[in-house]
Amino acid sequence: MAIRPTYDNTAVIGTGQSVYTRRPEPGKLAHHFIRDAIVAALDDGGIGLGEVDGFAVSSMSIAPDAAVDLAWRLGISTRWLHQDTNGGSASISAFGAAVRAIEMGAANVVIVAAGDATGLDGYAKIAANFNRAIRDHAAALGYGGPNTAYALLTRRQMAAYGLEKTDYGHMAIAQRAWAAGNPFATYRDPMTMDDYLNAPMVVDPLCRFDCVPVVAGGQAVILAHPDRVPKGRAPVRVRSLGYSYNHDHQATDGLETGASVFAKDLWDLAGAGPDDIDVASIYDDYPAMIVAQLDDLGFMPDHDAKGFIHNRIKDRSFPVNTWGGMLSAGQPGGHAGGLNGVSEIVLQLQHRAGERQVKDAKLGLVTGYGMTMYRYGATAGAAVLERG
Amino acid sequence: MSEGLNAWTCKGCGAVYFPERYLCVKCGSPDFETVLVEGGVIEDMTVVRHVIGQKDWQPKPIATVLIDGGARILAGVTDDAQPGDRVRLSQEEQAPYARRA
Numbered sequence: 001m002a003i004r005p006t007y008d009n010t011a012v013i014g015t016g017q018s019v020y021t022r023r024p025e026p027g028k029l030a031h032h033f034i035r036d037a038i039v040a041a042l043d044d045g046g047i048g049l050g051e052v053d054g055f056a057v058s059s060m061s062i063a064p065d066a067a068v069d070l071a072w073r074l075g076i077s078t079r080w081l082h083q084d085t086n087g088g089s090a091s092i093s094a095f096g097a098a099v100r101a102i103e104m105g106a107a108n109v110v111i112v113a114a115g116d117a118t119g120l121d122g123y124a125k126i127a128a129n130f131n132r133a134i135r136d137h138a139a140a141l142g143y144g145g146p147n148t149a150y151a152l153l154t155r156r157q158m159a160a161y162g163l164e165k166t167d168y169g170h171m172a173i174a175q176r177a178w179a180a181g182n183p184f185a186t187y188r189d190p191m192t193m194d195d196y197l198n199a200p201m202v203v204d205p206l207c208r209f210d211c212v213p214v215v216a217g218g219q220a221v222i223l224a225h226p227d228r229v230p231k232g233r234a235p236v237r238v239r240s241l242g243y244s245y246n247h248d249h250q251a252t253d254g255l256e257t258g259a260s261v262f263a264k265d266l267w268d269l270a271g272a273g274p275d276d277i278d279v280a281s282i283y284d285d286y287p288a289m290i291v292a293q294l295d296d297l298g299f300m301p302d303h304d305a306k307g308f309i310h311n312r313i314k315d316r317s318f319p320v321n322t323w324g325g326m327l328s329a330g331q332p333g334g335h336a337g338g339l340n341g342v343s344e345i346v347l348q349l350q351h352r353a354g355e356r357q358v359k360d361a362k363l364g365l366v367t368g369y370g371m372t373m374y375r376y377g378a379t380a381g382a383a384v385l386e387r388g
Numbered sequence: 389m390s391e392g393l394n395a396w397t398c399k400g401c402g403a404v405y406f407p408e409r410y411l412c413v414k415c416g417s418p419d420f421e422t423v424l425v426e427g428g429v430i431e432d433m434t435v436v437r438h439v440i441g442q443k444d445w446q447p448k449p450i451a452t453v454l455i456d457g458g459a460r461i462l463a464g465v466t467d468d469a470q471p472g473d474r475v476r477l478s479q480e481e482q483a484p485y486a487r488r489a
Contacts (some may be wrong), residue, residue: 148450
């Protein structure tokens, strides 16, 4: 019989982030951005560094260092340590691992952090050597990174759902409008459909505004018992978690993500459904993947993506990626980008999201999606969070 | 550049894989042998026009090809082959290429 987990002993205590910058100063490492985020999160949660006894980190640019090297350099001694390598779902994966660690008594106060500072050249090297499959079988073709995989996937999705380029444009434009309310976002000026359609083509049919801008940056959240939440602030609790890894062996069209595998359990365990969600962070490495995940999770009646984009996303009546998402705020690596989605839902549920606040937000959804092993992403995760 | 693509076939059930696997998804066998696959069909296609950190980049056409035997691969396209076209496969080191059959 499956266990029905409960998460009564865990809440998000604090969130923090570094600045996001397109061009980090020479010598400024992922380590520095992760540190800045942790300092901000500890300050936000009123937690002392000496109280921390669990640490999870994910990054693609701390090598040859690993999690324990960061713990050393940051002065953190722990009894629980976790390094997550699952790309765009690394942080939601690490977040869940941290929740389970606290619930099982493995740690009391856990930092979940992520960050990257690859620089543009560093990013290109990482992209060409992402794994053995890409290095051996794709890099020489001019693959150049995940843009190529998602260009092909977007073509398949356009054909399957009857979507046009302007439909994706409405999504990018809506996220840019949300970004205006996020002081940390890299791109905050309004975008028009002309701007979107006239942007240079990168990998057909993806133009510049379909591809996340690489930035350097870090994110951190602190988890602990709900009685550690600072006075006057609502605890943010976990209703349910869902994960999937290598759901279809890279053998299909990739239009269904791993979220399709856990969607039913996620909602059953949450005692809620898509209609109950007040605000959502849907991992947005590309607009097509927002569509795919929303459909997998049951947000689109009759799989009508076009209708959902035009009736709920375009006018922002369904608040998705209210921090601007990675498309506008920037992608500080997929790991920290995913964690920014978590932080945003926490701020929204605590009613601390400033001018982008969604009124009376009580229930939120966060997803992660990542590891483009060959033709599309192989990892997925999600959490339903509530204002407790 | 050599003609055909070196793929892997499961000795247990004949399933065809690219890249190499270590256990067969379909039957669980750990035993594989290489097989030279000559052709396939282009399912969808793109052109890589810009790559981060690269200057003087020449556009590169890349396709999803359903190869004979059933695996879906990424292949460089070396002529004007289009989606729906049957293609011949070749490879340079371990990278697959396709051209109109």
